[in-house]
Amino acid sequence: MHSQNRRREAIIVLILVMFTSFITPFIGSAINLALPKIGHEFNLNAVTMSWVTMSFLLSSAIFLVPIGKLADIYGRKRLFLLGNLILSLASLGAVFSPNGSVLIALRAIQGVGSAMMFATGIALITSVFPPNERGRAIGLNVTAVYVGLSAAPVIGGFLIDALGWRSLFYIPALLGIPAVVAAIFTIKGEWAEAKGEKFDLLGSVVFMISMSALMYGFSKLPTPYAFILTIAGGLGLYIFVRLQMKAEFPVFNVSLFKTNRLFAFSNLAALINYATTFAITFMLSLYLQYIKGLSPRDAGMLLVIQPLVMAAIASWSGRMSDKKDPRILASAGMAVIALGLAMLVPIGMNTSVIYIGVVLVILGFGFGLFSSPNTNAIMGSVEKRYAGLASGTVATMRLVGQMLSMGIATMMIHIFIGTSTINPSNYKQFILSSAITFSVFVALSALGIWASLARGKISQEV
Template sequence: METAAPKIHKNLLLILIMLTSFINPFMGAAVNIALPQIGGEFSMNAVTMSWVAMSFLLASAVVLVPMGKLADMFGRKKIFLWGNGVVVMASLMCAFSTSTSMLLIFRAIQGIGGAMMFGTSMAIVTSAFPPHERGKAIGMNVTAVYLGLSAAPVLGGFLTQSFGWQSLFVLPIPIGLLVLFATPYAVKQEWADARHEQFDLKGSLIYIASMSAFMYGFSKIPDNFAIACTVAGLAGLLFFIRVEWKAQYPVLDMKLFAHNRLFAMSNLAALINYATTFAITFIISLYLQYVKGFSPREAGTILVAQPIMMAIVATFSGRMSDRYDSRILSSMGMTIIAVGLCLLLPINDSTSNGYIVAALLILGIGFGLFSSPNTNAIMSSVEKRYLGIASATVGTMRLTGQMMSMGIATLVLHLFIGNDKINPSNHIQFLHASHLTIGVFIALSILGIWASLARGKRENVKD
């Protein structure tokens, strides 16, 4: 509203949002660098070490949608600030953890706080910026996410080596405190367009339980218990859809998907996009270190090409989506991703480093061109009272797609090498597994191109 404009320092607000968008993926990814050090201090086995990373991602994913609804009801700024406070507290406790269980508990709480921030940040940006500036602002915010991913292996490695693993959890504290104190100055108004509604506790509990089972199970396939969890989670999600369809005030309005083609197909495209791209870094990292014999630092130097290119392109593609149809921009991005994946399909032990970097750069261009316009399309397709849910849905598609991507890669690797460690005797099998995984991702990317094109000719932007 015009009367609220003087109360919003939009540029300062965007900077604060970008700081949280940087630190969120950084917290999720940088800890992987420190896992050997953490595992050594607490005598963790490999499975327990994986839960240091998994607990954060899983907790974030399963509470995003309920937090988005709470933000629409009680205020997006309020939930955003509470999330920063939770992250500051949990990060401090992680840094001072004295046992494995203490660290895992506060990593999960840190993930919940991260979901409160990530699930409201896009909604706040959409609320604060008018439609003709929204794509640019969203593009800047998406760029901050990619910068966080880019900095994670480099900055995380430096902090861990120089100051110990605890320093990774100290970094979010001053950033969180800055955001806590500066945000009330940047924006004095609140957005709570669904304040008259009641919170759907039943639907939220079903959703959290079902998503937990599905995401845990899919990440651990092909273990029999994991398969059972995945099936149970899918069944629970189908039941959740039935419950929400009949609810007066659903935590996730299924009619948004049924009656809003742009919202539904853009979210499907986002899910497929993350499912086809996230595990590529995992696969190429193993390829570089085991097949090519690179050190982790050398491998990281090559892998950083993709997120850096994502960050550069996302800034421009966000601005372009203010003027051009997001359907065309996003579909072009998915097509470029498919080309990049095709280039990686024939890699072998003699593939040059330059070829790998070129393929990763093309993937980065495609992902950057897809993500900002697609997010702009999602956020611009719903009424104000659904902005928190839309923001949370974007985050849910990201995390669910990432989990599915890793699940596919892990399953294929298991089919070819079983439980054996990667070594020179099974490099051929590893390459075959890599080729099949990339082939699956190419097929998914073609489906993603269709979903992106099928959303409709042009979004109906809602101010």
């Protein structure tokens, strides 16, 4: 009977984590469709509009690592449920935003709530499922992320057209709070393997300031002040690492990167994967609308191919990683991604939409094959008391990788087009900037394959 209760609790945890894993990417992706309407209503310029997206990414990234440690000390369930509550209340506030500044602030608060869920979600799954079922559960969770990404262009576009941009925040506002209440009454356990440890406040502050400077600076490259901020952020992170090596209870156990080869290289592979993939949709959406003349809706319907294939493959690859070495599966996935990116390098004015669709299928297959096994490898490489740290590290790698990816793409566009809008007179320069961007991503993918293989053979007994 006891094992039945544990099994039921594990399934409830998985459903809740999958729900939040669907909502966050759904809003993150759908909000980009709504930016023109938000900008029109609040009279925002392009830079201010970008912060509706950027404020969420930035606050998520800087809070992830400290929250991961707090979850290990005070309880993962507690932080996960609090994150759900914060996201729900901030979403409810966003529905009634009176101006752009309030909306941007509420998006930053949403980012804090999401950081709480990102840092604890996979750690909770790792805590409640045995090693031989962990990959399958993680695969289902990754599938929920991709379903959220897949649904965003279709459902998000419909909601925006029918009910306005504020309707995007109805779902987390209306469903999040009942989910928290249900979890309080159904999940009895708590997981806090680092209970009693002292929280490293100094290290947390240094990390948050340094990561803010690095990410903000990189997003504004290649301007001079952006270089200064990026370098300052990098130096700050170096100081953070030195502080953590001396701390009795570090907020981020950097020794894991020195002593745990599997953990270090799996995280490096994740960082490179997100750095090579996140800006693909950004570049292709511009290409399809400007060069190929597709409407936003038609472009979205084509781009949905990639996350749909991801969702189909991620669950299968997660199950496979319980039986086969995740290193081989993840490395194969990265190789498929490199092939897809190489196929994007020569696209031009006359490239067919069918060709783009085929490439998106290949990329989706590669992403799905890489993500679940690599996450399973990271979570299985550490002791359970470090599960919150590992979960937070995975999410940090994702967000930093996403910022690097966008930084590379926007830098290339800035170099070739400058501050001009994209128009027929500079279409050739835009296509050249795309080719250089995808070429850089191919090179990074090759580095990612090396990082994935270099981690060594993975044991499934952790």
